[in-house]
Amino acid sequence: MKRHATRRVFAAAAALTLLAACGSDTDDASSDDGQEWYVQADFDEQNEQRDATFEGDPATPWLQYIDGEMTDTAAFASAGAKKVCFANASVSNPWRQTGFLTMQQQLVVLQEQGAISEMETRDAQDDDNTQIADIDYFISEGNCDAFIISPNSTAAITPAVERACETGKPVVVFDRGVETDCATTFIHPIGGYAWGIDTAEFLVDNLEEGDKVIALRILPGVDVLETRWAAAEKIFEDNGIETEDHFTGGDPAEIKKIMSDALVQGDVDGVWMDAGDGAVAAIEAFEDAGADYPVMTGEDEMSFLRKWEETGLTGLAPVYSNFQWRTPLLAVQMIFAGQPVPAEWVLPQTPITEDQRAEFLEANEGLPDGHYAKFGGEDLPGFPQVWIDRKVG
Template identity: 50%
Template sequence: MQKIILAAAVFGMLTGAAFSQAPNFDDPAEFAKQRDQLTATFNGPADQPYLQYAGDSMADTASFKKEGPWTVCFSNAGVNNPWRVVGYTDMTEEVKLHPEIGTFTHVDAEGSDDKQIADIDDLLAGGNCSVLIVSPNSTAALTPAVEKACAAGLPVIVFDRGVTTDCPVTFVHPVGGYGFGIQAAEHIIANVPAGGKVLMLRILPGVDVLETRASGARNMFKEAGLEVLGEEFTDGDNAKTKSIVEDYLQRGTIDAVWMDAGATAVAAVEAFEDQGVDVPVVTGEDQQDYLQKWRDLGFKGIAPTYPTYQWRTAIIAAVNTLKGEQVPSPEWILPQPAITQDVLDQYINEKMPPLHYAMCGCEDMPNYPQAWGGTE
């Protein structure tokens, strides 16, 4: 046994050293670009962020113009976390606003690349789709399937995570991961004196949009002279998050907790509460439970967002394409605001579920709030 493990380890090390070519998650150019986009002015109506876009580059979609009723096909990576649940509700509600959409076919890959490729094959073989919307489970793996769909002459809309081909009509996404990391890190740097100790809590390694959040923040902490106590992975598990914070508290003080996603932010705050320690700066995301905890305890919080309204935008992009209207392209970059202390109250709604994402851009929809699990 031991020998085998050793052999495996050595083999791993050799191949790792020789061939490892991890995707670049620390790209200064992209970092600077997103930093500018955070404060840039966006085109489009000011009160409808899901219609706004950065830049002027548009695609002409006249060749995709089609008479209704349309069949809109959607290959979804999964609805396996609350963010995707809120987003998917946004999407289905948006579909109801467009009578030209005759059929909305949704196939759910349950978080598996392999299954999503098969799903897209199914849709191409028998789905009779007018347009294909793809929310890829992972970037590289879904690229061939998306290329195949483009080759079949379908207009394709990609959103959330991208693909490495520019054959889709557009790729809808907010500013991005660096932007998220920057907003949280700036807040910490502004509120913690130099030399302060920051604990970085992350969900899991390897996911593009999460890696860039961390790398953006890490560089800024280093520049500002803050000490990073550690980077720990929580697996998005509340119990584990609480244990990690407890362990760090036992060994010393923590001046700030930086989080790459907000689902476990309340667990981190509770760890301080339960130990009878004052809650320091804890960053989160736009989940209701965090926003309310922040208001109730009055600690110095901030909620960068990765807005779920992009799920609405994907449908809007599909509809515009089938109408032959112009669509921002090759990327439709949406604004990505952070919720700060001064606007906190306007995003809190106690009637909504704990993990409802406040930046849903859905308050103007007819079935709000019931469709999102809220009560009148």
């Protein structure tokens, strides 16, 4: 079955790297945008995947996948440690930093096992042209046994990914998609529609028809963020929930201003976010106004989980599984062992509920606010100090 790579989505926190491109009118509401992005087939697919049975051990979710087309890797089987070349979009926000720290510690394990000799990493610093040059360097000069690519953007990076595929060496794409199916495997959580469905259904279940929800969106034009809102907006409309959405640029001060202005105008019953960064600022606006806490969805960033517990508000922490940063290196190990890998490796994406919050707070005690609870690195060397120190590189 042909994979629909063009429909796949960027990682949510990775979208923060595009903030510099955001215009100055970030506070403008844009309630019609979601309909331009809504694709019923994609909504239905990801809605079904939310309840899918994942192959593999739930204790190692970074190795789980939805059953589907597999890539035969027997031709890549060979002994000895391999060099991996990693073209990374950036480490310019806490989500990517958390993930890269986990990836580095997974590398330590695989080096000790003799599966990987080294990982040469080039950081594109959120620039398409830099990443294209990085990939072309790896192809011509890197002496790479395998390529791992986390694309900065979809269309622009596609030709460079195709050139890497043409080398005949394994190519692992993860986090964001490209417009080609040539990679040995494409690794990602379920997607933006699943996030939108999880969050909107939670709000609908805890609100009444006619209640008002303020939607705080980072920026326009990024697939995973747009599809999150497209899915949520449809569910809100179908259930009679009044919504008002604003682009915030991910700026806590702007978030607080938007919420304060909304509270002056009347009651706000719910807050929906397409990423949890800045969630604390939104909650503080209610505290400053002396208003009741809203029903709210944030993210599995520790700052939101801690504020959620402190306030006792009715909340949900959706997840765009940060543990996916372990999977590419483990996929390379499998590929060079000749083991089949999923052609499209869809990882679990499960929100943190109130009854699970204490578990994740305890497991991540002492870790900084910018850390992500479902990073999946508790069993790796260096835990927890590596993630506390945050020395990325």
